[in-house]
Each structure stands twice: as C-alpha cells, then as structure tokens.
Amino acid sequence: MRVRVSRCCSLPNVLSMAAPRSLLVEGGRFRDEENAEDSPTSKKPKSDAKLPLSRWEFATALGVFFIFSTGLFCIYLTMPAAEYNKIKLPRTIADLRVLKDHLATYANLYPAKFILGYCSTYIFMQTFMIPGTIFMSLLAGALFGVVRGLFLVVFNATAGASSCFFLSKLIGRPVVSWLWPEKLKFFQAEIAKRRDKLLNYMLFLRVTPTLPNLFINLASPIVDIPFHVFFLATLIGLIPASFITVRAGLALGDLKSVKDLYDFKTLSVLFLIGLVSIFPTLLKRKRIYE
Numbered sequence: 001m002r003v004r005v006s007r008c009c010s011l012p013n014v015l016s017m018a019a020p021r022s023l024l025v026e027g028g029r030f031r032d033e034e035n036a037e038d039s040p041t042s043k044k045p046k047s048d049a050k051l052p053l054s055r056w057e058f059a060t061a062l063g064v065f066f067i068f069s070t071g072l073f074c075i076y077l078t079m080p081a082a083e084y085n086k087i088k089l090p091r092t093i094a095d096l097r098v099l100k101d102h103l104a105t106y107a108n109l110y111p112a113k114f115i116l117g118y119c120s121t122y123i124f125m126q127t128f129m130i131p132g133t134i135f136m137s138l139l140a141g142a143l144f145g146v147v148r149g150l151f152l153v154v155f156n157a158t159a160g161a162s163s164c165f166f167l168s169k170l171i172g173r174p175v176v177s178w179l180w181p182e183k184l185k186f187f188q189a190e191i192a193k194r195r196d197k198l199l200n201y202m203l204f205l206r207v208t209p210t211l212p213n214l215f216i217n218l219a220s221p222i223v224d225i226p227f228h229v230f231f232l233a234t235l236i237g238l239i240p241a242s243f244i245t246v247r248a249g250l251a252l253g254d255l256k257s258v259k260d261l262y263d264f265k266t267l268s269v270l271f272l273i274g275l276v277s278i279f280p281t282l283l284k285r286k287r288i289y290e
Contacts, residue, residue, distance in 0.1 A: 057171040075120045090135045100142045126160020141249020149246040158235045161217045169221035188223045200278045206237020208274035
C-alpha cells in the first residue's frame with residue numbers, strides 16, 4: 001500500500017510556515033534577508049547582480065576618475081623627493097602613528113607643498129568614497145594642531161562632498177537606487193515633509209550620525225536638495241564632529257581605536273547640537289498644531 005503525501009505538507013511549504021522571514025543562501029549557509037537588504041556590500045540576487053549603469057554612465061564615471069587621478073598624479077610629481085615606500089594610507093591607529101612620525105619633518109620643511117598634497121588626497125578620497133578620511137582628519141590634528149587642522153578638514157570634507165554631489169547628480173541615481181532602495185524612499189519622504197525648513201533638517205543629519213555621510217552625499221541630488229542648502233549644511237554641520245576628530249589627533253598615543261572617538265558622551269553631545277539645529281522646525285510644528 002502506498003502512502004500519498006499531500007502537496008501542502010511538502011518540505012518547502014513546511015519551511016515557509018516555520019520561517020516567517022525569508023533567508024538567502026550564500027556559500028552553503030543561510031543568511032537573514034532583512035539584515036542583508038540594506039548593506040551595499042551584500043550580494044544581490046542573480047537577477048540584480050549586474051551593476052545598473054549604462055555604457056555611457058560607466059564611461060563617464062571612468063572618465064571623471066581618470067581626470068581626477070591624472071590631476072592628483074601631476075601634483076605628486078611636483079612634490080620634493082621623499083621615501084614614498086613609507087607613505088601609504090593608514091588603516092589602523094598604529095599605521096597612522098608611523099605615518100605621522102614620517103611626515104612631520106616633511107611637513108615642516110615643505111609646508112605649502114605638503115598641504116597641497118594633503119588637500120588633493122583628501123578631496124580625491126572624499127569624491128570617490130574611498131575609506132580612510134577619518135585617519136586623514138586625525139593626521140591633520142597631529143600635524144597642524146586644532147585650529148589649522150580643523151580648517152583643513154572642514155574645507156576638504158566640504159569640497160570632496162560637493163564633488164561627490166555633482167558626480168552623483170551625473171550618474172548616481174541608478175547606483176543609489178540599486179544599493180539602498182528602501183533608505184532612498186525614506187529619505188525622499190522625509191525631505192518632502194521638510195521643504196520649508198530643509199537647511200535645519202540637513203544640519204541635523206550632518207551633525208548627528210543618523211544617516212551615513214556617504215549616503216547623504218550620493219542621495220542629496222537625487223531627492224532634489226538644492227546645492228546651496230547641501231553646501232551650507234555640510235560646511236557648518238561637519239564642524240562639531242571634525243573638531244572632535246582633529247582634537248583627538250593631538251593625542252594619538254592615547255588613542256587605541258577609531259571607535260574610541262565616538263563614545264556615548266560624544267554621541268550625546270552631537271545629538272544635542274543636532275536637536276538645537278532643528279528646534280525652529282519643532283517650534284513651528286507646535287504652533288501649527290495649536
């Protein structure tokens with residue numbers, strides 16, 4: 001006698017009932033799709049694995065990168081001789097200490113050329129979203145002190161973010177929609193609700209770590225944030241966090257990790273400053289309700 005198994009009790013149906021959240025299979029292991037959805041480094045399904053850039057957009061991106069790279073290379077050619085094998089982008093605090101010791105004498109002997117090379121490198125990294133600008137900010141504090149270091153960091157971060165803004169305006173829409181579709185929808189809705197006090201809201205986002213600066217730089221032109229609002233919010237909003245980072249650069253020997261920069265106390269201060277920036281918006285909303 002044969003026992004017939006109903007299709008409703010098949011293994012796939014049982015698994016779907018037992019697991020309310022869908023799972024992705026990667027490398028033979030199950031991974032929660034909810035946790036993987038928002039990460040730009042997570043693997044996409046096969047149907048979405050192809051980068052959503054047309055040939056023209058891809059060629060434009062390569063062209064812009066080539067122009068910036070050529071300019072940076074030409075600037076380096078004008079630099080005085082140095083031990084370039086010891087100069088590399090730091091990835092840890094230990095690497096940064098070694099680089100600082102090596103560059104201190106060079107910066108004192110050739111201050112103008114060193115600042116030109118430093119600014120060019122910082123803006124290049126910020127424009128093309130290359131990780132490591134926080135180490136460049138710490139280096140500014142260690143080599144130039146708080147006042148000059150803060151000026152350099154805010155200037156370079158604003159210039160790099162502005163370049164990233166225009167690059168995203170040119171080819172960024174398909175990339176951002178591909179990497180962060182849900183976050184982009186949320187950001188667009190929030191911007192639409194705050195058009196009358198957009199500068200205050202952008203200041204809040206810049207001061208606080210509510211949204212990553214990388215996402216703000218790329219998504220702002222896509223959600224039609226005017227450049228003058230973006231520029232002012234970036235220029236003013238980056239000052240508090242930059243001050244914390246530059247000041248920490250004065251005591252590199254006491255710093256163990258980048259995570260030590262933003263403890264609970266520091267984050268509380270940043271959010272307090274951010275709340276002050278959106279206070280006029282909250283006050284106006286209260287008057288409307290009354």
